[in-house]
Amino acid sequence: MTLSAENRRKVTIFSDLSKFEGVAFCTDQESITYRELETLIQSRMLAVTEQLAGVDVRREVLGLCFETSVDAIVDYLACVRVGLPLLLSDPDQPDTLRDSMWRALGVTLTTAGSELARLRPSHTQAARADLAVLMSTSGSSGSPKAVMLSRNNLEANAQAILAYLPISERDTAITSLPLHYSFGLSVLNTHLAAGAKIVLTNLGMMERGFWDLVKAQGVTSLSGVPFHYQMLRMLRLERMELPALRYLTQAGGRLEAAQVKHFSALCAAKGWQLYVMYGQTEATARMAFVPPEAIRDNPDIIGRAIPGGRFIVRDPESREEITEPNVDGELCYLGDNIMLGYAQCAADWQQQGPCLTELATGDLAHWTTDGWLRITGRMSRFLKVRGKRLQLDHLEQLLDECGIQPAYCCGIDDKLFVVVSPEQSTDAKVMQLMTKDLGIHHSLWSLVAVPAIPRLSSGKIDYPRLLTLCLNSEKD
Amino acid sequence: MATDQVTAAFAKSLGLPESDITEHLAYGSIKEWDSTAHMVLIAELEDVFDVMLDTDDIIDMSSVAKAREILRKYDIKC
Numbered sequence: 001m002t003l004s005a006e007n008r009r010k011v012t013i014f015s016d017l018s019k020f021e022g023v024a025f026c027t028d029q030e031s032i033t034y035r036e037l038e039t040l041i042q043s044r045m046l047a048v049t050e051q052l053a054g055v056d057v058r059r060e061v062l063g064l065c066f067e068t069s070v071d072a073i074v075d076y077l078a079c080v081r082v083g084l085p086l087l088l089s090d091p092d093q094p095d096t097l098r099d100s101m102w103r104a105l106g107v108t109l110t111t112a113g114s115e116l117a118r119l120r121p122s123h124t125q126a127a128r129a130d131l132a133v134l135m136s137t138s139g140s141s142g143s144p145k146a147v148m149l150s151r152n153n154l155e156a157n158a159q160a161i162l163a164y165l166p167i168s169e170r171d172t173a174i175t176s177l178p179l180h181y182s183f184g185l186s187v188l189n190t191h192l193a194a195g196a197k198i199v200l201t202n203l204g205m206m207e208r209g210f211w212d213l214v215k216a217q218g219v220t221s222l223s224g225v226p227f228h229y230q231m232l233r234m235l236r237l238e239r240m241e242l243p244a245l246r247y248l249t250q251a252g253g254r255l256e257a258a259q260v261k262h263f264s265a266l267c268a269a270k271g272w273q274l275y276v277m278y279g280q281t282e283a284t285a286r287m288a289f290v291p292p293e294a295i296r297d298n299p300d301i302i303g304r305a306i307p308g309g310r311f312i313v314r315d316p317e318s319r320e321e322i323t324e325p326n327v328d329g330e331l332c333y334l335g336d337n338i339m340l341g342y343a344q345c346a347a348d349w350q351q352q353g354p355c356l357t358e359l360a361t362g363d364l365a366h367w368t369t370d371g372w373l374r375i376t377g378r379m380s381r382f383l384k385v386r387g388k389r390l391q392l393d394h395l396e397q398l399l400d401e402c403g404i405q406p407a408y409c410c411g412i413d414d415k416l417f418v419v420v421s422p423e424q425s426t427d428a429k430v431m432q433l434m435t436k437d438l439g440i441h442h443s444l445w446s447l448v449a450v451p452a453i454p455r456l457s458s459g460k461i462d463y464p465r466l467l468t469l470c471l472n473s474e475k476d
Numbered sequence: 477m478a479t480d481q482v483t484a485a486f487a488k489s490l491g492l493p494e495s496d497i498t499e500h501l502a503y504g505s506i507k508e509w510d511s512t513a514h515m516v517l518i519a520e521l522e523d524v525f526d527v528m529l530d531t532d533d534i535i536d537m538s539s540v541a542k543a544r545e546i547l548r549k550y551d552i553k554c
Binding site: 441 | 491503504507508510511514515516518519531532534536538
């Protein structure tokens with residue numbers, strides 16, 4: 001796919017935003033124009049450089065609790081512009097989990113009001129030259145594994161998204177997703193790059209205030225993970241009076257084909273467009289999309305690569321490229337939006353490492369006979385709960401640290417199983433960790449007692465068989 | 477008894493003991509009552525009382541007392 005002349009122009013997010021005329025952000029209280037936003041960013045940049053006078057900003061990492069607020073967004077834009085590396089964190093994460101992640105990754109600074117607060121001394125080594133942002137890969141479980149992204153990653157992905165989504169200066173989005181989450185951040189970045197308006201709110205789709213804002217501000221697009229589409233279905237979106245709405249976007253996990261059919265029919269009737277998309281934090285956000293005109297006949301595909309990107313399906317063993325249709329392999333992606341790499345400690349982001357050229361997604365996929373891509377499974381041990389990735393090995397480790405041992409985790413998206421042996425009486429502890437600490441609703445996970453954990457001949461846990469046992473126990 | 481059915485539906489959906497379900501308990505005031513729990517709650521109420529709630533009623537159900545008020549509109553004694 002070739003980029004139009006309009007979109008071939010280099011997209012910028014981290015430079016002068018006063019070139020745009022209109023409103024950048026509005027909340028239920030105030031609205032801020034792009035010119036005012038630029039002034040705020042510049043004064044924040046000045047404050048940061050003054051407070052860090054004599055300090056090499058590349059030897060710092062600022063942990064930012066990325067609230068959905070003008071202040072936090074100004075912090076984000078100002079820090080990237082002065083070259084101060086950032087770790088974007090979930091503001092609702094429990095302090096203990098955040099602290100352990102920040103310690104592991106060597107976060108030295110955080111924000112305290114309009115000031116910076118020092119948590120640890122500066123590092124003796126500087127960050128790799130291209131590092132701009134660190135993002136968590138694992139929702140809120142506090143796994144220290146972070147994705148390293150450059151300014152170029154963020155701008156390249158915004159540019160590619162703008163080449164296929166119809167975002168213009170006249171558009172208005174709303175923060176239905178948190179900003180510390182790569183999908184939410186991509187909505188912010190693309191709208192900033194286009195000079196469009198974003199309604200900032202912490203309200204969710206189940207609250208009247210959210211829909212009051214959608215109507216009052218003339219929101220033109222809604223974005224969500226599969227969970228949001230369950231809500232939209234329950235709310236019967238088709239009955240709402242939303243004259244300004246133009247399109248819906250979906251990512252963050254597979255939307256069931258039945259839901260895709262429902263929403264594509266609904267969009268056709270309303271004159272809206274439905275964009276089903278595929279991505280990962282490892283690719284900044286987006287890797288693939290289904291053109292709206294193709295979704296109706298192909299409700300179970302991820303479509304094709306975004307402009308500027310390319311997919312290769314590889315044999316998981318030989319790593320040879322698979323070109324024939326309907327043969328599963330690991331989905332690999334090439335493009336300017338591929339992360340620099342993972343960081344689990346300071347040494348990882350200080351290493352002036354080579355850039356990753358091909359991203360192995362961990363998803364199994366094949367080409368269809370029509371040349372689309374279809375995901376068929378997952379190689380890695382994680383699942384998504386309400387769109388957030390949960391690393392199962394890390395969760396087992398957390399359970400172990402809570403004294404619940406042995407405990408094994410398996411599941412499918414939005415259905416997690418915590419497996420213990422029948423003699424353990426761990427309900428209260430598991431409930432505390434899962435519901436209170438990790439905030440996972442009790443309808444999304446089950447505690448299953450399995451007398452004999454199935455194992456492979458190697459002695460390793462046979463997770464596919466364990467999952468079958470758990471799914472069967474659910475049915476009983 | 478219908479009154480207990482509302483309390484029971486809230487307790488089940490929010491994962492809390494029935495003693496914690498007071499009339500003033502409000503959406504978003506506790507971590508347990510978030511959008512996920514709200515969806516589960518609506519599905520539970522629709523199931524228990526065999527009704528289909530309107531969009532406005534779903535997003536207006538911001539407290540236990542308000543839930544009762546809304547359900548009464550559907551001729552449910554609670």
